[in-house]
Amino acid sequence: MAAPVLAVRELHKRYGRQEALAGVDLEVGAGQLVGLLGPNGAGKSTLTKIACGLVRPSDGRVEVLGRPAGSPAARAALGYLAELFRFPGWCSADELLRFHQRLAGSSGGEAERRELLDLVDLGAAAGKRIEAMSKGMQQRLGVAQALVGSPRLLLLDEPTSALDPVGRRIVRELLEELRRREVAVLLNSHLLSEVELVCDHVAIIAGGRLVKAGTPEELAGPAAVEVETGSGVKTFEGAVREDAPRIVADLVAAGERVYRVEVRHSSLEDVYLDAVGGQTG
Amino acid sequence: MSGAQLRSAAAVVGLSIQEGVRKRVFLAVLVLTAGFLALFGLGAHFAFKDVDEFAAGVPDVLDSHAFTGATIFGLAMFATLFLGAVLAVFLTLGVVRGDAESGLLQPIVVRPIGRTTMLLARFAGAASLSAAYVLVVYFAACAITEVTGNWSPDHLLGPALGLALAVAIIAALSLLASTVFSVTAQGIVVFMVFGAGLTAGLMAQIGNAINSDSLHTIGRVASWALPFEGLYTASLHALISGTSGLTGVVLQLGPFGGSEAAGPGLVAWAFAYLFGVLALAAFVFSRRDL
Numbered sequence: 370m371a372a373p374v375l376a377v378r379e380l381h382k383r384y385g386r387q388e389a390l391a392g393v394d395l396e397v398g399a400g401q402l403v404g405l406l407g408p409n410g411a412g413k414s415t416l417t418k419i420a421c422g423l424v425r426p427s428d429g430r431v432e433v434l435g436r437p438a439g440s441p442a443a444r445a446a447l448g449y450l451a452e453l454f455r456f457p458g459w460c461s462a463d464e465l466l467r468f469h470q471r472l473a474g475s476s477g478g479e480a481e482r483r484e485l486l487d488l489v490d491l492g493a494a495a496g497k498r499i500e501a502m503s504k505g506m507q508q509r510l511g512v513a514q515a516l517v518g519s520p521r522l523l524l525l526d527e528p529t530s531a532l533d534p535v536g537r538r539i540v541r542e543l544l545e546e547l548r549r550r551e552v553a554v555l556l557n558s559h560l561l562s563e564v565e566l567v568c569d570h571v572a573i574i575a576g577g578r579l580v581k582a583g584t585p586e587e588l589a590g591p592a593a594v595e596v597e598t599g600s601g602v603k604t605f606e607g608a609v610r611e612d613a614p615r616i617v618a619d620l621v622a623a624g625e626r627v628y629r630v631e632v633r634h635s636s637l638e639d640v641y642l643d644a645v646g647g648q649t650g
Numbered sequence: 651m652s653g654a655q656l657r658s659a660a661a662v663v664g665l666s667i668q669e670g671v672r673k674r675v676f677l678a679v680l681v682l683t684a685g686f687l688a689l690f691g692l693g694a695h696f697a698f699k700d701v702d703e704f705a706a707g708v709p710d711v712l713d714s715h716a717f718t719g720a721t722i723f724g725l726a727m728f729a730t731l732f733l734g735a736v737l738a739v740f741l742t743l744g745v746v747r748g749d750a751e752s753g754l755l756q757p758i759v760v761r762p763i764g765r766t767t768m769l770l771a772r773f774a775g776a777a778s779l780s781a782a783y784v785l786v787v788y789f790a791a792c793a794i795t796e797v798t799g800n801w802s803p804d805h806l807l808g809p810a811l812g813l814a815l816a817v818a819i820i821a822a823l824s825l826l827a828s829t830v831f832s833v834t835a836q837g838i839v840v841f842m843v844f845g846a847g848l849t850a851g852l853m854a855q856i857g858n859a860i861n862s863d864s865l866h867t868i869g870r871v872a873s874w875a876l877p878f879e880g881l882y883t884a885s886l887h888a889l890i891s892g893t894s895g896l897t898g899v900v901l902q903l904g905p906f907g908g909s910e911a912a913g914p915g916l917v918a919w920a921f922a923y924l925f926g927v928l929a930l931a932a933f934v935f936s937r938r939d940l
Contacts, residue, residue: 421760423940445762454753457665459672471661472761474654514757 372435373398374446374522374553375420380429382415382577389415391577392429397522397570400551402544404564407574408645413557414452416574417524420555421449433522445474448515450508452526452557458500462491462510465499466517473518485513488546490539504531512540516547523547526557541567565637573644581644585637592634599626658763659771666775670741679737683787686729691794694722698799719801720890726791727813727889731882734784734817739840741776742824745769746931748833750940759940766932769825773928777821781814788813809885815920816878816885820844822924826931829938846872847879854883877920884916 373396382390390412397403405413418424420431422439433443456465466482475481486492489509499507508531515523529537537560544567547554558564564571565585573581581588594608594616605616610632617627670676697718705714746769749755759765788810796802803809823843827836854869856862873879 418940423756423760425937425939441762441764444760447760449757449760451753451756454757456757457669457754459669468661468665469757469761472658472758472763474657474762511757 371399374401374434375555376430376432376435377416377420378430378432380416380419380431381427382412382419382424383427388577390419390426390429393574393577393579395572395579395582397553397555399521399553400548401570402548402554402556402568403570403572404568405555405557405572405574406559406561406564406641411574411645412577413574414526417449417526417555417557420522421447421524445518446520447522447524448517448520449524450511450515450526450528452530454511456499456507456510456514459498461496461498462486462502462513463495465510465514469514469517475518477518481517485516486510488516488543489513505533505536508532509536509539512543521553523552523554524557525554527559528556529558529560529563537563561637561641571637573641575645581640588637588640590635590640592632595631595633596620596627597629599628655763655767658761659767659774662758662763662768662771663775663778666741666772667779670775670779675740679733679740679783683733683783686733687787687790687794690722690726690729690791691798694794694798697722698801715799715801716890719795719799720803723791723795723801723803723889724886726795727788727809727882727886730784730787730791731813731816731878733787734780734813735820735841735844735878737783738776738780738817738821739824739837741779742772742821742828743837744828744833745772745776745825746828746935746938747831748828748836750938751832756940765935769932769935770928773822773825773931776825777818780817780821784813784817785810803889804891805888808888812881812885812888815917815924816881819878819881819920819924819927822927822931826927826934829931829934843876844878847876850876851879851883874916874919877916877923880916881920884913 375395375397377393377395380390380393381388393412393416395403395416405416407413415424419426420433420438422444425439431438434446436442460468463482466485470477470481483492483495486495489512491506491509491513494502494506499510502510508528512525512528515525529540532540541563544554544556556564556568569584571583571585571588572579591607592609594605594613596603596605596616598620605612608616613630613632617630620627698715701714701718744752746755758768792802792806820840824836824840827839831839850869850872852869854866854873857864857866857869873883
């Protein structure tokens with residue numbers, strides 16, 4: 370098995386007496402899209418910031434492509450978009466990307482800048498000053514900025530919080546494209562439906578601990594078909610949508626009156642709420 | 651420092667300068683500076699004219715031209731230092747904590763450039779811009795006194811470089827303050843330190859005037875603790891160091907009171923101080939969670 374692009378081992382972070390992270394383990398492989406979920410204050414942003422060297426861990430280890438997080442080699446391999454970010458309002462989208470190309474040592478030149486702006490649907494706004502852009506445009510520009518220099522690991526902290534449905538779709542398609550390019554992505558989000566749609570793997574953090582992890586399908590659990598009959602509600606565990614006509618036909622053949630049929634499976638939201646126990650930050 | 655880091659540092663220096671120049675505040679500073687120089691020119695013109703008329707019938711025991719030129723130029727030096735300090739603080743305002751709180755810093759710091767290089771590049775941008783500004787205002791004031799009164803300082807370049815180094819130190823102190831304080835607190839702290847330095851110089855001047863060794867020593871020690879003040883008084887001294895006789899004595903009673911030659915140690919100390927402040931800023935920044 371290939372070594373993970375991001376490896377988090379027994380990670381602890383304490384702010385005074387408060388423990389923001391209490392021994393988290395997590396891996397993100399090449400081309401893998403991992404969604405990080407959790408209530409406010411769960412430690413998601415802290416984990417992301419440690420991974421890109423903005424915050425020092427109290428204990429444990431974080432490595433990017435086998436290099437300690439925060440080292441120049443690790444920083445050269447990643448792109449990052451913070452939840453709270455701001456770019457100099459006086460410069461244009463193109464100038465900002467050019468500046469980040471110089472910081473990242475990228476030789477992509479104008480072609481890379483144009484491709485990135487097109488990817489986030491800002492091709493027509495290359496010369497527009499950032500202060501004249503909407504929050505959504507700035508967030509898409511932030512995603513483009515994070516992609517400067519073709520990073521192997523992308524850390525996105527709430528990248529769609531300011532986006533409208535069209536903007537979210539653009540980012541979603543971009544994430545699919547990144548998966549095709551074998552880029553590892555850690556997506557920190559509150560939008561469960563987004564995570565469910567794009568992520569291969571989901572990790573739920575609560576109180577600084579990893580409380581649940583797996584693929585969305587694994588987490589969603591077994592499906593069931595629920596039928597309301599004259600003799601009460603009958604639940605057929607493990608049955609899926611395709612089983613519903615047969616179940617109804619069997620019940621009718623057995624002389625039951627059928628009033629309602631519902632195909633059930635636990636959504637990521639159910640799993641999330643169950644995992645965090647109704648916590649909110 | 652590697653080649654890649656140097657290129658990144660150059661990008662940050664460029665951004666700092668562009669940012670300083672393209673903000674409206676810089677335009678305001680330029681307009682106000684033009685206003686200051688115009689007023690200074692007008693003042694210098696009438697000062698020379700009036701003193702020439704006043705001194706026409708007086709025996710030639712005092713070089714009234716040198717006295718007038720040195721006095722008004724000394725005042726212009728103070729204004730130049732003050733404006734340069736304002737610019738240095740403005741260009742370094744919120745560079746670390748302020749920018750981190752607003753989210754401007756993180757996208758830059760996660761790049762391979764590294765925190766120390768980023769900080770030094772921000773310093774280089776701010777210091778070079780404010781030092782260049784001080785040099786331009788200094789030489790403009792110099793040209794004005796030359797044109798209006800045919801007077802120029804005894805030493806031209808030394809005081810200019812002294813002032814430039816002084817504002818670079820203020821920029822470094824402001825940068826250090828930005829690693830600890832929020833934007834408003836940073837501005838207040840740096841201007842209080844600047845005021846403390848000027849007060850120390852004033853104490854030395856008063857000590858000199860009333861012949862109080864203790865006051866003079868306290869003032870000198872304090873102004874060395876904040877060497878931008880030492881550089882300023884040394885620059886003042888260099889303006890008139892060649893002026894002797896009664897004119898030199900009378901000048902010491904004005905804005906030049908307490909001014910002293912730099913001596914061999916001051917410039918070396920100022921550079922050591924500058925590097926020490928930058929090293930401390932880099933250390934504090936490297937330990938800071940963003």
